[in-house]
Amino acid sequence: MQDIIEVEHFSKRYGDFKAVDDISFIVKEGEIFAFLGPNGAGKSTTINTLCTILDKTSGEMRINGHDVSAQKDKVRKDIGIVFQESTLDEKLTVEENLRLHCSFYQVPKSEAEERIRFALALVELTDWRKATVGGLSGGMKRRVEIARGLVHFPKVLFLDEPTTGLDPQTRAGVWAYIRKLQKEKNITVFLTTHYMDEAEICSHVAIIDRGKLIAFDTPENLEKQYTSTTLTIRSREPERMENYLREGALSYQADGGRFLVNIGKTSQALELLSLFRNSIIDFEVKKGSLNDVFLSVTGKEIRAS
Amino acid sequence: MNAVGAIVKRNLLNFVRDKGQLLGTILMPLFFLFIFSFLMKSAMSGFAQPMNYLIAGIIIMTVFQGSISNSTAILSDIASGFMREILVAPISRTQISVGHILSASVISVLQGLLLTLISLLIGLRLDPIHLAEMIGVMALAGVTFGSIGLFLATVSRNSASFQIISAIVVMPFTFLSGAYIPTTIMPKFLMPLVYLNPLTYLTSIFRFISLKMEHTPTAALVQEGVAYNIHGFLITPGLGLLITLLIGLVFLFLCVRQFDKADFSNVKVAARRH
Numbered sequence A: 001m002q003d004i005i006e007v008e009h010f011s012k013r014y015g016d017f018k019a020v021d022d023i024s025f026i027v028k029e030g031e032i033f034a035f036l037g038p039n040g041a042g043k044s045t046t047i048n049t050l051c052t053i054l055d056k057t058s059g060e061m062r063i064n065g066h067d068v069s070a071q072k073d074k075v076r077k078d079i080g081i082v083f084q085e086s087t088l089d090e091k092l093t094v095e096e097n098l099r100l101h102c103s104f105y106q107v108p109k110s111e112a113e114e115r116i117r118f119a120l121a122l123v124e125l126t127d128w129r130k131a132t133v134g135g136l137s138g139g140m141k142r143r144v145e146i147a148r149g150l151v152h153f154p155k156v157l158f159l160d161e162p163t164t165g166l167d168p169q170t171r172a173g174v175w176a177y178i179r180k181l182q183k184e185k186n187i188t189v190f191l192t193t194h195y196m197d198e199a200e201i202c203s204h205v206a207i208i209d210r211g212k213l214i215a216f217d218t219p220e221n222l223e224k225q226y227t228s229t230t231l232t233i234r235s236r237e238p239e240r241m242e243n244y245l246r247e248g249a250l251s252y253q254a255d256g257g258r259f260l261v262n263i264g265k266t267s268q269a270l271e272l273l274s275l276f277r278n279s280i281i282d283f284e285v286k287k288g289s290l291n292d293v294f295l296s297v298t299g300k301e302i303r304a305s
Numbered sequence B: 001m002n003a004v005g006a007i008v009k010r011n012l013l014n015f016v017r018d019k020g021q022l023l024g025t026i027l028m029p030l031f032f033l034f035i036f037s038f039l040m041k042s043a044m045s046g047f048a049q050p051m052n053y054l055i056a057g058i059i060i061m062t063v064f065q066g067s068i069s070n071s072t073a074i075l076s077d078i079a080s081g082f083m084r085e086i087l088v089a090p091i092s093r094t095q096i097s098v099g100h101i102l103s104a105s106v107i108s109v110l111q112g113l114l115l116t117l118i119s120l121l122i123g124l125r126l127d128p129i130h131l132a133e134m135i136g137v138m139a140l141a142g143v144t145f146g147s148i149g150l151f152l153a154t155v156s157r158n159s160a161s162f163q164i165i166s167a168i169v170v171m172p173f174t175f176l177s178g179a180y181i182p183t184t185i186m187p188k189f190l191m192p193l194v195y196l197n198p199l200t201y202l203t204s205i206f207r208f209i210s211l212k213m214e215h216t217p218t219a220a221l222v223q224e225g226v227a228y229n230i231h232g233f234l235i236t237p238g239l240g241l242l243i244t245l246l247i248g249l250v251f252l253f254l255c256v257r258q259f260d261k262a263d264f265s266n267v268k269v270a271a272r273r274h
Helices: A043-050 A072-078 A094-104 A109-122 A138-150 A168-185 A196-200 A219-226 A238-247 A267-275 A290-298 B002-017 B019-039 B050-070 B073-080 B082-087 B093-122 B128-156 B159-175 B188-196 B198-210 B218-223 B237-261
Strands: A003-014 A017-028 A032-036 A058-063 A079-082 A156-160 A188-192 A204-209 A212-217 A229-235 A252-255 A258-263 A280-286 B228-230 B233-235
Touching (some): A003 A043, A017 A043, A017 A188, A017 A204, A032 A168, A032 A196, A043 A058, A043 A156, A043 A188, A079 A138, A094 A109, A094 A138, A138 A168, A168 A188, A196 A290, A204 A290, A212 A219, A212 A290, A229 A238, A229 A267, A238 A258, B002 B019, B002 B093, B019 B093, B050 B093, B050 B159, B050 B198, B073 B093, B073 B128, B073 B159, B093 B128, B233 B237
Parallel strands (some): A156 A188
Antiparallel strands (some): A229 A258, A229 A280
């Protein structure tokens, strides 16, 4: 797979303040890439620079081989953007918003109709084509923006917190569109999110804090590296269990009849469970989540602003 | 130029959909016409066509004010967030500013034409050539003051400051142009300001055309406040047209340049409402 986004030693300074300090990462074509970080970490600065709105202080940034500062128009044609804030024209209808977008991106007139139909069908808004945007709900507006971001067939779709403020059902819907898109059109999706469960299904995750990139890997590797799996057991024979754990030199915490055991792999739990099969009252195996990774590397909980 | 056309079309659609604004642009000038025709009745008894004189002034003022205020479309675009959609599109800043100036002009010319239609019912008499010339002058006024309006909007970048700036510019310029109150009845000490006001010359060329004064002798033009004799230097309506054209070109250039280098990235955008 080709590298579609290349960021090398990117820095952005405002006076003496380093908003982003020497970060590097790559995104491969066709993957869903999550860019995470606490508020004020430098996420928006990075996205805005990639989207050609801001100019970088130093470093290299390329999208589909084009430099984001020197070849702005080429980059702009290759990307679609859904911002955190609504950027629709509320007085126009859904269709008019998409048509306007087509003329801005020089979509041939003969193709515009077909593409608009495709994009609206994807986000299930075909019946709302003639509706004025101002009258739509928040979730629908977000879907219109996703559709609009697609009609010029971008190579990369930037989604800045695409599901913030949406109800769980609409959120699931938006995700369904994103995955469908990635599968059918091989579009690369670059997103920021406050929901760790959403980042979990991404191919790669980058975490930025105080302007520095502090983690960049697949969700599985990050979880392996920064979190541990715990097995919680309640046993009728706590003494025997404690002896076993001590002899096996496993790290654990005892709390009455309850034991919290750190294990490397989930399969390790099987051994313990089968040994104490007859005396177990209850047990739970809990894998480390991306949320734990985030906590562990930033020292903060991710929170919706 | 496809993008410029798209911006013009979109701004026109927005204007037409705003019913309140549409009604206001028709009612305000009619209100002025009503008020000033009463107020000026005695003062204008010496004029050949007092009613048409006033109508012509009000039409061109509508175009002037319309083009300034229509260029604020960009401020509501900034406030609503739509500006970002335009800024990240593969179109140049020049295309954006030219699109906005053109749409402000087209809309203000339409406003002026609407008022002209109503004036035909009241008693203004025009033939096609005069009407075409009037449209030409209205378009020139639209581009000139649309550029000035967009220039001010780009510098101020938010509605509140633009309101203040435009109030400072629009009110004195309007009243010192002779459009509502003939310059011939103004106090002497105000005359230097009248001479410095570009709107004065715009008003005079527009009156010159719509009142069909092409055969009127220059002395009579000066008497009616359509030509100006500044200490022996004669400004005919034709020269006035040239002055307006010059100012228009200067501000078109300044506006496009200002817009090209303006930084809109740090403009506060309203938060998304759920």
